[in-house]
Amino acid sequence: MARVCPVCGRSSSEVPFVGGLCRDCYIREVGVARLPGRIHFVYCQYCGAYRYQGGWNRGLDTVEDTLVEYAHMVLSRRLRPTRDVEEAWVEDVRLERPFHGPGIYRLLVTVAGRSREGVGLTQELVVEAKVDAAVCPACTARITERGYEAIVQVRGSGGRLSDRLRGEVLDFIGGLDGRLREAIIKIDEVREGVDLYVLDHTSARMIAGKLRAAFMGRTIDTYKLVGRRPDGKRRGRLTISVRIPDIEPGQVLLVGGREALYLGRSRRGGLFVDMRSGTHFELDAETLWERGFRPHPGGAPERRVMLLSRSGGTYVFLDADTGYQRVLEYPGEYVHVYTGRLVEGGLYRAFLAGRRLYIIGTVEETGY
Numbered sequence: 001m002a003r004v005c006p007v008c009g010r011s012s013s014e015v016p017f018v019g020g021l022c023r024d025c026y027i028r029e030v031g032v033a034r035l036p037g038r039i040h041f042v043y044c045q046y047c048g049a050y051r052y053q054g055g056w057n058r059g060l061d062t063v064e065d066t067l068v069e070y071a072h073m074v075l076s077r078r079l080r081p082t083r084d085v086e087e088a089w090v091e092d093v094r095l096e097r098p099f100h101g102p103g104i105y106r107l108l109v110t111v112a113g114r115s116r117e118g119v120g121l122t123q124e125l126v127v128e129a130k131v132d133a134a135v136c137p138a139c140t141a142r143i144t145e146r147g148y149e150a151i152v153q154v155r156g157s158g159g160r161l162s163d164r165l166r167g168e169v170l171d172f173i174g175g176l177d178g179r180l181r182e183a184i185i186k187i188d189e190v191r192e193g194v195d196l197y198v199l200d201h202t203s204a205r206m207i208a209g210k211l212r213a214a215f216m217g218r219t220i221d222t223y224k225l226v227g228r229r230p231d232g233k234r235r236g237r238l239t240i241s242v243r244i245p246d247i248e249p250g251q252v253l254l255v256g257g258r259e260a261l262y263l264g265r266s267r268r269g270g271l272f273v274d275m276r277s278g279t280h281f282e283l284d285a286e287t288l289w290e291r292g293f294r295p296h297p298g299g300a301p302e303r304r305v306m307l308l309s310r311s312g313g314t315y316v317f318l319d320a321d322t323g324y325q326r327v328l329e330y331p332g333e334y335v336h337v338y339t340g341r342l343v344e345g346g347l348y349r350a351f352l353a354g355r356r357l358y359i360i361g362t363v364e365e366t367g368y
């Protein structure tokens with residue numbers, strides 16, 4: 001039997017019904033869902049973070065996007081479907097006027113729902129947003145350069161961090177993900193290396209761990225009590241020293257007392273060649289530090305050699321350091337080439353270890 005809408009008089013054969021009313025009258029008289037009339041949004045004027053449930057969270061690219069996202073989240077949580085609506089949700093949130101800083105905004109909110117009988121409903125509601133600007137704790141710490149709880153000190157294995165590594169470390173820090181990057185309130189380039197002032201212990205440990213993994217480093221933590229917080233809890237300052245091996249690909253080292261050619265960083269740590277046996281080996285950072293490493297001591301027999309000829313599996317070089325007087329002849333299997341392709345007449349940096357010859361670089365033509 002057809003139902004008749006008591007408000008507009010239309011029948012259920014003409015329009016879908018929700019409860020005792022036609023859909024249009026239900027939406028107009030009852031509504032799809034209840035929303036709070038006003039929400040409060042506080043954002044950091046420096047970094048765009050926003051407050052939520054007592055904490056600060058990272059914002060999106062623009063404050064306007066963050067406000068819309070925040071409204072969507074808060075309104076979704078606080079939305080209550082009306083009596084004959086089975087479920088309802090926030091479909092869209094828009095600002096009536098473009099964002100221009102703190103103030104009162106009208107949000108146009110589209111809510112959608114479904115009645116118990118499966119009829120779809122949508123309605124546009126207006127919610128007021130009170131928007132305030134503030135300064136988040138991270139930015140307060142950055143601005144005052146106080147409030148850090150940890151220092152990460154990056155140093156080289158030989159003490160001072162080389163300029164090359166310093167550059168790589170700074171690039172790496174610049175590429176950290178936003179939350180970690182923002183926990184660093186100050187980067188201090190000191191003579192010995194780089195000091196990072198970090199808001200909290202957890203972030204400092206994560207940053208130090210990432211540096212350790214990326215640079216085959218070793219970390220040492222020291223913890224010092226520096227007083228008590230206003231709430232009586234102990235306050236400690238954590239210092240993490242990150243030591244980075246100051247070694248370069250193509251460099252000859254003593255690793256655990258053995259001559260080793262460092263080829264570069266690998267997935268698990270570093271890749272080396274044992275120069276006596278000619279075999280490759282990989283060491284993770286921990287093992288490298290455990291075995292100990294240092295540059296090959298002074299007088300390392302690095303030479304400059306010129307390839308004279310290669311035929312029948314035999315290489316013939318001239319020793320450039322003796323005025324091309326000495327001839328060095330090697331069977332192919334004892335020549336290890338770690339630089340591009342050898343060409344006859346080319347001048348190379350070479351390293352002699354036992355019966356083996358390692359070609360570890362090209363000598364720039366200039367100057368010879």
Ligand SMILES: [Zn+2]
Pocket residue numbers: 005006007008009010021022023024025026
């Ligand atoms: Zn009606």
Ligand SMILES: [Zn+2]
Pocket residue numbers: 044045046047048049135136137138139140
């Ligand atoms: Zn901030």
